[in-house]
Every structure is written in structure tokens, then in C-alpha cells.
Amino acid sequence: MSVPVGPGGRRSRRDRLLGELRLWRPLDLIGVGAAWLVGILLVLVAASLLIYMGYRGLQYVNLDLLFSRPQPGSDQSQTGGILDPIVGTLMIIVIATAIALPLAVGAALWIVEYGKPRWLARVVESGIEVIAGAPSIAIAIFGLAIFQLPMFSWASFSAADGGGVFGRSFIAAGTVMSLIAVPSIFATTREALQSVPRHVREASYGLGKTRWATIRRVLLPTVRPDIATGTALGMGRIAGDTAIIVLLLGATLQLQAGTDIPGIGTLQGTGSTLTSYVYNNSPTGEGNAPEKAYAAAFVLMLLIIALNVLVAFIGRRRAGNDLPR
Amino acid sequence: MAEFPPPVRRISSEQAPNVVDPATRQEIPEPIARALAPSYGPERLRIDEVSIHYAGSARPAVNRVTLPVRQGEVLALIGPSGCGKTTLLRSLNRLVELTPGATRDGRILLDGDDIDQLEITRLRRRVSMIFQQPNPFPMSIFDNVAYAIREQAMRRPGKAVLQPRVEKALRRAGLWDEVADDLGRPALRLSGGQQQRLCIARALAVEPDVLLMDEPCSALDPISTGVVEELIHELRQNLAIVIVTHNLAQARRVGDHVAFMYLGDLVEYAPTEELFTNPRADRTRDYVQGAFG
Numbered sequence: 001m002s003v004p005v006g007p008g009g010r011r012s013r014r015d016r017l018l019g020e021l022r023l024w025r026p027l028d029l030i031g032v033g034a035a036w037l038v039g040i041l042l043v044l045v046a047a048s049l050l051i052y053m054g055y056r057g058l059q060y061v062n063l064d065l066l067f068s069r070p071q072p073g074s075d076q077s078q079t080g081g082i083l084d085p086i087v088g089t090l091m092i093i094v095i096a097t098a099i100a101l102p103l104a105v106g107a108a109l110w111i112v113e114y115g116k117p118r119w120l121a122r123v124v125e126s127g128i129e130v131i132a133g134a135p136s137i138a139i140a141i142f143g144l145a146i147f148q149l150p151m152f153s154w155a156s157f158s159a160a161d162g163g164g165v166f167g168r169s170f171i172a173a174g175t176v177m178s179l180i181a182v183p184s185i186f187a188t189t190r191e192a193l194q195s196v197p198r199h200v201r202e203a204s205y206g207l208g209k210t211r212w213a214t215i216r217r218v219l220l221p222t223v224r225p226d227i228a229t230g231t232a233l234g235m236g237r238i239a240g241d242t243a244i245i246v247l248l249l250g251a252t253l254q255l256q257a258g259t260d261i262p263g264i265g266t267l268q269g270t271g272s273t274l275t276s277y278v279y280n281n282s283p284t285g286e287g288n289a290p291e292k293a294y295a296a297a298f299v300l301m302l303l304i305i306a307l308n309v310l311v312a313f314i315g316r317r318r319a320g321n322d323l324p325r
Numbered sequence: 326m327a328e329f330p331p332p333v334r335r336i337s338s339e340q341a342p343n344v345v346d347p348a349t350r351q352e353i354p355e356p357i358a359r360a361l362a363p364s365y366g367p368e369r370l371r372i373d374e375v376s377i378h379y380a381g382s383a384r385p386a387v388n389r390v391t392l393p394v395r396q397g398e399v400l401a402l403i404g405p406s407g408c409g410k411t412t413l414l415r416s417l418n419r420l421v422e423l424t425p426g427a428t429r430d431g432r433i434l435l436d437g438d439d440i441d442q443l444e445i446t447r448l449r450r451r452v453s454m455i456f457q458q459p460n461p462f463p464m465s466i467f468d469n470v471a472y473a474i475r476e477q478a479m480r481r482p483g484k485a486v487l488q489p490r491v492e493k494a495l496r497r498a499g500l501w502d503e504v505a506d507d508l509g510r511p512a513l514r515l516s517g518g519q520q521q522r523l524c525i526a527r528a529l530a531v532e533p534d535v536l537l538m539d540e541p542c543s544a545l546d547p548i549s550t551g552v553v554e555e556l557i558h559e560l561r562q563n564l565a566i567v568i569v570t571h572n573l574a575q576a577r578r579v580g581d582h583v584a585f586m587y588l589g590d591l592v593e594y595a596p597t598e599e600l601f602t603n604p605r606a607d608r609t610r611d612y613v614q615g616a617f618g
Binding site: 197199200201202203204205206207208209210217218221222 | 445
């Protein structure tokens with residue numbers, strides 16, 4: 001078949017592509033065209049979202065907004081900043097990750113390295129899948145039912161004179177929120193462990209090492225980048241969840257300590273995060289402060305983009321230090 | 326030097342004695358055979374009527390194999406894929422037990438002690454293993470070797486204690502000169518051949534009595550293979566070495582005795598040159614001459 005040849009005797013990229021396409025079947029051409037179209041469309045959606053949010057956000061974000069506390073008020077000029085939601089978001093991320101990380105990594109280690117009894121491993125795996133698929137509002141209302149039990153009165157605060165347990169606090173929200181992060185940490189850790197070749201474990205056992213020494217000194221260091229990736233993804237999901245915050249943190253305007261104990265009182269108290277702040281202040285919410293809602297949404301988006309960049313960075317670092325497969 | 330038991334001549338009752346004169350095919354009288362045989366050290370490992378079954382397969386993977394492993398010699402296990410040689414090797418430090426559904430019959434004696442009676446971590450330090458794929462751990466060169474030495478004690482030995490032992494192991498594996506200037510660099514940055522020698526250093530660091538090698542050169546280029554084979558030659562003075570290999574030329578180069586296995590059976594066990602030049606069994610001859618594989 002004769003093909004057009006570019007200058008210098010070498011076919012140019014464009015000619016090569018056209019020549020290649022000519023060999024394709026019509027149906028394949030349509031398929032590839034559709035794939036391109038959909039891809040470009042998705043990029044456009046993402047780009048317009050980013051550009052619009054960036055435009056609105058940059059318009060309203062300023063240092064004063066970031067570092068002043070929200071205040072009640074009937075007009076946007078009186079309602080203060082978003083310091084409390086930012087602090088709330090970070091607190092929830094820290095609490096939920098601190099719970100989810102050991103839980104998910106432990107579960108993955110147990111399933112891949114021990115996996116006995118097998119039926120229990122299956123049950124745990126599908127349990128985590130159910131959590132991954134459950135709407136967070138369903139998880140939230142279940143969590144509320146739990147944390148309103150009298151036995152959890154220490155986790156939030158109770159009405160005076162032995163009244164009901166409020167069930168809303170950083171402890172409650174953070175604990176339930178950890179379930180949102182468990183599936184992604186669990187899945188990445190499990191897959192990473194499964195992709196560690198058997199002979200690597202055996203090399204450690206072959207040196208007379210116990211299973212636990214092998215896990216701690218060989219397997220965990222090997223899969224650490226994957227755990228970090230899963231954790232960063234999970235943090236993104238935590239930062240982005242609204243339902244659990246509204247039901248279990250109370251979504252109050254300011255941080256409100258639950259008891260007088262310093263530090264712990266805050267954990268027992270209510271507050272808000274950026275998501276609940278956006279929810280409450282969007283034009284449909286009761287606060288009706290759209291400018292601040294846009295600003296908060298922009299800050300939240302930056303936070304999640306930062307987490308994604310972190311994921312990509314970890315992924316790149318991993319490539320240089322990989323095990324032979 | 327102490328009296329060493331003579332090379333074991335019979336591996337099972339129905340097989341012919343293996344010390345025969347290649348020219349006349351006559352059995353050589355034992356005193357002469359002993360004089361002809363290279364001076365092997367004492368028998369370290371004895372594989373005694375060992376069979377290994379995997380659940381769900383009717384045929385045993387290893388069928389009543391009896392073999393001696395002596396210090397100062399390299400025993401090469403050869404045979405076509407699936408003949409049980411790797412399974413047999415993995416049973417020698419009880420790694421085969423990690424495979425679900427694997428069961429073993431028969432005894433394996435390490436210096437006269439049944440390995441089932443030894444504590445498993447202790448056994449695996451005395452019988453350590455090199456794998457087909459170089460598999461250094463994702464840590465520094467130093468830590469790879471130090472990991473092997475560190476006991477599971479409450480107090481870990483410090484760097485000052487570890488340093489000379491790490492150096493000794495790396496020297497024995499012929500890697501020291503190449504890595505001495507930067508022991509802190511990640512082991513996975515080394516070349517494939519260096520990685521495999523690091524794995525050998527790691528296995529030597531626990532000061533084993535027996536070294537098991539499962540096709541240690543199959544992932545290496547010819548030059549690295551040569552270096553590792555050279556190393557095997559040097560190491561056998563202080564160790565008993567069992568090597569599984571697909572590469573007949575390699576078995577011939579490094580082996581002092583060769584055991585040919587086929588479908589789980591030990592077909593022939595003989596001094597290397599004899600097995601290659603004058604095999605007794607037809608199947609051995611076909612295999613070493615390349616008729617099947």
C-alpha cells in the first residue's frame with residue numbers, strides 16, 4: 001500500500017495517523033469518534049466546573065473570610081467568615097482517618113495474610129463492600145441511632161436532668177465518618193498486598209522470620225505508598241461528605257463545646273464543616289449567603305484537589321521503588 | 326579428618342548402585358570408589374522416603390524420594406517442569422507448608438534431627454533459601470541483610486553489632502566491593518544480578534548450614550549467571566547446597582551430584598559427570614540429550 005511520505009522521507013505524524021485510520025472498519029471509526037467526543041465532553045464539564053468555581057471563589061475568598069468566625073446575621077455583611085467550618089473539616093478528617101486507617105489496614109492484612117476462617121473473611125469483605133455502596137445519609141441516620149443510646153452519652157452531651165442523649169458531636173461524626181474512608185483504604189491496601197509476589201513473603205519466612213515480622217518489616221513498607229493513596233482518597237471523601245455532618249455534627253454555625261472539659265469538650269461538642277456550611281448558605285439553604293457558599297465551596301475544592309495532587313505525587317514516587325513482579 | 330560416610334550408593338532397593346566404571350559398566354569396589362570420589366564433607370541433610378501430596382491431585386508431587394545432601398558438595402535437582410523438584414526443595418525448610426493443601430510423608434533429617442521437631446524459625450535460619458526472582462525487600466542494602474540477622478528479641482542489636490556481620494555476608498556473596506560506598510541506597514536500585522547476590526548475602530547472613538537455590542539464575546543475564554555460579558563454587562566449601570535448575574549446562578557446571586526427577590519420582594542420582602555421560606536410565610539419557618523437556 002502506498003502511503004504519503006512527509007518531508008525528509010519520513011511520514012509525518014498526521015499522515016501516519018490518516019494512513020492508519022484508512023485501514024479501520026467504519027464501525028470502529030464511529031466507535032473511536034464517539035469515545036473521543038465523550039472524553040472531550042467530560043473534560044469540558046470538569047473544566048467549566050473548575051473555571052466557574054474558581055471565578056466565583058476567587059471573587060469572594062479573602063484572608064479575612066478565612067480567618068474570622070462565622071456570626072449569625074441577616075445580611076452577608078454580618079455573617080463573618082468560615083474559620084469554624086475549616087477547623088471543623090480538618091478535625092473531622094483527622095478523627096475519621098485516625099479511626100479508619102488502622103481498621104482498614106488491619107482488615108486488609110487479616111484478609112490477605114490470614115484469611116481464616118474463610119467464611120468470616122468473606123463476610124468482612126462483603127460487609128465493607130456494603131458500606132462502600134451505602135448512601136452516606138443511611139450510614140448517618142444509623143450512626144445517629146447508635147450515638148443517641150445512653151451508653152454513648154459520654155460522646156456527645158445530654159440534656160439536663162437526665163434527658164435524652166444529643167448524639168451529635170465531633171466524636172460521633174468522626175467515628176461514623178471513618179466508615180466512609182474505610183472502603184477505599186481497605187481496597188487499595190488489599191490489592192497492593194495481593195500484588196506482592198508470594199516469593200517475597202517466602203523470602204522472609206525463609207530467613208526464619210515470623211508472619212508478624214514479615215508483615216511489619218516487609219509487607220507494610222512495601223504497600224505503604226498504596227495505603228497512603230487510599231488514605232488520601234478516603235480523606236477526600238470525608239471532606240466531601242455532607243449528610244453525616246448535618247445529622248451527626250449538628251451543622252451548627254460555630255464550634256460549640258459539649259462540656260466544660262478543655263479540648264475534649266470541643267470533641268464532645270457540635271460544629272460544622274465546609275460542606276455543611278455550603279449546604280446551609282447556598283441560595284436554597286436557610287443562611288442564604290451565596291457568596292460565602294461559593295467561597296467555602298472553592299476552599300473545599302482546593303482542599304480536595306490538593307489531596308488528589310498528593311495521590312498523584314505518591315503514585316509517581318512509587319514507580320521508582322517498585323518490587324519485581 | 327574424621328571418617329565420613331561414603332557417598333550413598335543406593336537410593337532405593339530396585340535401583341542399581343551408582344558408582345560404576347563408565348568404561349566397563351562394572352561396579353567399582355567401594356574403597357576405590359571412595360578414593361575416586363571428591364572429598365565431600367559430612368552429610369548434613371538426609372531426605373528419607375519423602376512424598377508430598379497436593380490436595381486435589383491424585384499423583385503425589387514428590388514420590389518417596391531419598392537423597393543425601395553433604396557439606397562441600399552441590400546437589401543439583403534437574404527434571405522437566407512439574408517433576409516435583411521445586412516442591413522437594415521447598416519441603417527442605419518446610420516452606421511447602423505455606424501452600425494450602427500440601428502434605429508431606431517421610432522424614433527429613435538435618436544433622437540427624439527430624440526437621441519437624443525443630444522450631445520452624447530456627448530451621449529456616451539453618452536451611453535458608455534463594456528464589457528464582459531476585460526479591461530484595463524495599464529497604465536499604467544494609468537493612469536487607471540486617472533484617473535477616475535481627476532476632477525477634479526484645480532488644481534489637483544495634484548498628485555497631487550488625488555492621489561487621491552485614492559486611493561479612495556481603496563479602497561472602499561477592500557484593501561488598503560494589504556496594505560498600507553506599508549501603509544506605511535502596512536495594513531495588515541495584516541491577517538484577519546484584520539483587521540476586523544481595524539475596525544470597527541475606528541468606529548467608531543467618532549463617533545457614535544448608536543453602537537452597539530455586540533456579541537462582543533463571544532471571545539473570547549470562548554475565549550475572551557466571552558470577553553467581555562462581556559464588557556457588559566458593560560457597561560449597563562451608564555449606565551444603567541444593568540447587569534446582571532447568572539449565573542442564575548449569576547443573577553440569579555447578580553440580581557435584583545430580584538428581585534427575587520425573588513426575589515426582591527420583592529416576593537417577595549420580596555424580597554429575599557420570600549422569601551426563603553415562604546415564605543408566607533411558608529417561609535420564611533422553612532428558613540430558615534433549616529428547617524431551
